[in-house]
Amino acid sequence: MIEIKILEENDYQLIQVRGDVDASSSIELDNALKKASESAHKILVDLEGLQYISSAGLGVFISYLEDLKAKNIKMVLFGMQPKVLEVFQILGLQKLITIADNKDESLSLLNE
């Protein structure tokens, strides 16, 4: 089960992801990121409610990195539980994707 909300906040878009992102649900994360990357220059992804992410979900984030860079769009992920963060770390993705502990920290990074 996955639940995704896209919210307009100040000068950024906030994508809230809850539940499990696996091979059956990653398309919804893909759709949300596609929509945000078409209209925003700053994207925050709130993963506080994310319980599980598989390679399908990681693959969605990875597939946008080049386009975000080309379009000069900043994206910060925040609020991951340790078990979820570890999945990113297994592949070293914390070096390639900006990850913050919480929303305040991610806003600071977004506005650097």
Next chain:
Amino acid sequence: MNKKLSISCSKSNLLKIRQFVTDILASYHVQELEAHKIILAVDEVCANLIIHSNNCNPNHKIEVEIKHPSTSKFIFIIRDSGISFNYKAYHEPSIEDIISSKRKGGVGLMLVKRIMDEVEFSKDKNCNICRLTKKIGS
């Protein structure tokens, strides 16, 4: 407790497979962070087999069997009858290559190899067998 699950090859069944593995590992009191990684690895193999080997055909079955031969070892045996995966021909891509190609796939087996201690694919008559071994505490 039943340590074998047989279920149809539908992506929506991945959640049931994860729940099955979760319950077994919890019954052996495997620590949560360790269990989470093991569940992920089994999910990755099952997702690959359901999608690529069995084309999400719900008439096909995938079977997950869990063995716990010693206190520090778990063996996961995943069987299906779809198109065999040629593990010997698999060359792991680099993350940089996956990023530049904007691919959405390609990191599942990388996760499995990093999480599990042993990964083997074999074939017995019409049955494909994937055997994952995990030493707890390693």
